Amino acid sequence: MTVSILLFLPILAALAVLLFKNEVAKHVAMFFAIAELALALYFLNGFVADASLQYSIDVPWIKQFGIYFKAGIDGISMVMVLLTTVLVPLIILTTYEHQYKNAKAFYALILFMQAGLLTVFTAFDGFLFYVGWEAALIPIYFICALWGGENRIRVNIKFFIYTFAGSLFMLVAIIYLYLQTPTKDYDLEHFYALSLDAKQQSWVFLAFFLAFAIKMPIFPFHTWQPDTYTEAPTAGTMMLSGIMLKMGIYGVIRWLIPNAPVGFLTWGNIAIILSVIGIIYASIIAFKQTDGKRLVAYSSIAHVGLIAAGIFAWNIYGVQGAMIQMVSHGINVVGMFFIWDIISRRLNTRDIDKLGGIAKVAPNFAIAFLIIVLGTVALPLTNGFVGEFLLLRGVFGWSIPTAAIAGTTIILGAVYMLRMYKNVMQGELNELTATFTDIKGSEKLALGIICALIIVIGVYPQPLLHISEASVTNLLETVSHKFITTKF
C-alpha cells in the first residue's frame, strides 16, 4: 500500500461523479469521500509515529529533468492527510440542504481539489509539490466563480492572480534549488542537504515566503481573502479556509524554513512581526463587521496570524502548536461558516444587527453555535485552547513582549465572537428571526460531529500531538544543523 492510492482515488471519484445524474451526485461524492477517509484511517492504523517516511512511493516521472513521483507520509503529513480527509466529507455533508445547479460538476471539482491538496501534503518532490499546489487552485477557482455571489468574477480573478503570482516565484525558487543539487533532481531530501550560502538562502526564502504568505494569508498579502471568502459558495469558503490555507502553513514548515534556514534567520523577525500585526489588524476589523461571514473571514486571518507567528518562532511548542491548531482551526472555521450558511439560508441575511433571539426558537442550534464559538475563542477543554496555548508558549520562547501582543488575539477574539453570539442568538426575537426553525437531519449530524471533535480534541489532544511530534523534532534538528554548517 502506498500513498498513491490516496492521491488517485479522489481523481477517479471525481470522474465517477461526473457519470451520475445531478440529483445523486452528492451521495456519490459522499460515498467516495468516506472511502477516502476510511483509507486514511487505515493508513493511520498502520502508522508508526517516528520521523520516517512511510507508505512512500518513488518512481521516475520525467527522468530527463530528475523529476520523480516521490510522495509519502511522515508525522506532519499524516496530520494534514487526516485534516483533509475528515473535512471533505464533512463539507459535503454541509451541502446536503443545498440544491446546486449542475451539482455533479460541483462535487467533481471538490474531489479534484482534494486530490490536489493531498498531493501537496504528501509530496516529497519539488515538482510534484508545485503541480499539486496549482492543481488545488484551478478547481477552487471554478467552484468560487461558478457558484459564488454577485461580485464573484472580479473577486475571483483577483484571488487567482494573487495566488498564481506567488506560486510562480515559488516555482522559480524550486527550479533554482534543483539546479544547485549535485544529483540534479527535485528530491526534497537533496534540497535539505544543500549547503547554500546566506545570500542564496535569503532569495530562496523570499520566493517561497511570497507564495506561502499569500496563501495563508499573512498581512499585508491578505487583501484577496475577505472578498473571496464572502463571495464564494459556503462549501468553497470551507475548502479555502478549512484546508487550502493550511497549504501555506504546511509549506512554511516543510519547504520554507528547512530549505532556507539562514534566510529565515535574516527575514524571520520581519515575518513574525507581520504575523503579529496581522493578528491585531484583522481582529480590529473583525470587530467592526456586521456581515457574519465577513467577520469569520477576518477572524480567520487573526487566527492564522497566530499560527504563523508560532511557526516563525521555530521551537517545538510553536510548531507542534501550529500542527494541532491547523486541525482545530479547520474544524472550527468550517463549523462557523456552516452556522452562517444555516442562518443566511433560512433568513436570507447575514447582517448581525438584524438578528437576535434565535436561541429561543432553536435551542439545538444555539448549543452547537455556542460550542463552536467557545472552540474558536480557545476556552480551556476545547480544541482551540490546546493549539493557542502551545502557539503562545512558542512565541513566548522567541520574545516575551511579542507573545504578550500576540496573546491579545484570545481577548480580542473573545470580544468579537461573543458579541456576535450575543447579537445573533440572545436578546429579543424580531419579525425575521421568529421564523427561524431549528436544525435537523444532515445539519444536526454535521454540527454534532463538529462539536464532538471540538470537545474530544480539547479534552484529550495527546494522540494527535503524538503523531507529528517525532517528525517535528527531526525537522527542528535538521534546521539547527544547517544553521551551524552554513557559510556566511
Added chain:
Amino acid sequence: MTTLIIISVLPIVLLYLGLYKAQKALLPVTIVGMLIALAAAVMQWNTNAQPIYNGMMLFDNFSVVFSVGSIVSTILILMLSKGYFEKISSHIAEYYAIILFSLAGIIVMVSFHNLTMLFVGIEIMSVSLYILAGIRKNDFASNEAALKYFLMGAFSTGFLLFGITLIYGSTGSFDLDVIRDWVVTHPKSHDALFYTGILLIIVGLCFKVGAAPFHFWTPDVYEGAPALITAFMSTVVKAAGFAAFYRLFSVSFSTVSSFWSPVILVITIATLFIGNITALYQQSFKRMLAFSSISHAGYLLFAIVALGAASANSIFVYATAYSIASIIAFGALVLVRQQTGTDNFEGFNGLARKNPFLAFALTISMLSLAGIPLTAGFIGKFFMFSGALLQYKYLMVIIAVINAIISIFYYFRVIIAMYFRSAERTEVLVPAYYKFVFGFSVLVTIAIGIYPELISRLI
C-alpha cells in the same frame, strides 16, 4: 527528402482535382497524401543522416521532429477547414494547394544545411502566405493584410538576404558547418562584415517569427486574414521560424553567442512586454490571440538566448504545446463567429451552458496557453525557465514570470465569458471533424502535461 517530394507533388495533384471539379475528393486526398508524407518523415527517424546534395539539406532528427510537428498541425487545421473555405471562395483547390506549398517551404526551412536553402525555404513559405492572407479578394481587411504582409515581408527578406551575403563575404561559404569552422578558427577576428551579417539575419528572422520590435505586421495581418489561415500562420509558420532560427544559431554561431545573445535578450524582453500588455487591451478574441502569439514568441526566444543542450527539445515542446492550444482556440473562434458574427469576447458569453464540450476544450486551451500545470503549456514554460536559470539568466526569468501573471488576465477573460457570464444564445453546431480535432488536441495537451517525455527527448 521523400517527405518534401510528396508535400511538393501533392498540391499539383490537388490543382488538377480542382480543375476537374472534384471538390469532394480534395480533403481526403490531401489528408491521405499528408499521412504518407508523415510516414515518410517518421521513417527518417534515427537514420543518422548526413548532409545531402553537396551539403544543401540535412534530414536529421531535428528536421524529422519539426517536419512531423508541422505536418500534424497542418492536418488538424485542414480538418477544421472542412466547410470553411467553401464559404469564402469558390476556388477551394487553390487553398489546399497553397497551404501545402507553404508547408513545403516550411520543411525546407527546418531541414536546411546551407543559407541559400534557408532563404529558398523562407521565400516559398512566405510567398504562399502573402497569397493566403489576401485570399478573400473582395474583403478590405484581407487585402490590407496581404499588402502589409507582402511589403513588410519583402523588406525583411531583404535584410535577411543582405545578412547572408555579408556572412558569405567574410566566411566564403553558405554551408553551416563551414561557417562554424570559420568562426572557430578565427576566434579573435573582429570582422565587422561578419557581425553585421549576424545582426541583419537576426532582424530578418525576428520579423518572420513576429518578435518585437519587428512585430508590427502581426496584429493586422492576423486579424485581416481568414481565421484558419491565421491559425496556420501563428502556429506552423511560427514554429518553423523558430526551428530555422535555432538551427542556424546553434550550428554556426553558438561560439560567438556572447556577441548576439545580449541583442536577443533585449528583443526577448521587449517581445514579452509588448505582446502581453497590448493583448490586455484587446476586445477582439482574434486580436488577443495575435498579440499573445507575440508574447509566446518571447518565451520561445528564451531557448535561443539561453542556448544549451536542451534548447532544441524545449523549442519543440513549447511550439507543440502552443500550436495545439492555438488550433483549439482558432477552431472555437471559427464556430462562434459563424453563429454570432463577431470576434469579440462577448461572442463567447454563456457558451458553456449550451456547448459544454466546446467550452471545456477552449478552457483547456487557455489554461495551456497561460501555463497552468498538468497542461502542455506549463511543461513548455517549465523547460524554458529551467534552461534560462541554468544559464544564470535570473532577471529574464523574473520578467517572464511577471508576464505569465499578466497573461492570466486575458486568457481568463474568455473562460469568464464562457462560464460566468450569461447571454441569450442557441447551441453552436460542432461538426464531427471539429469534434475530432478538439478531442485530439485536448488529449494531446493533457498527455504532454502529465507525461512530457512523450515528446521531450526526441531530438
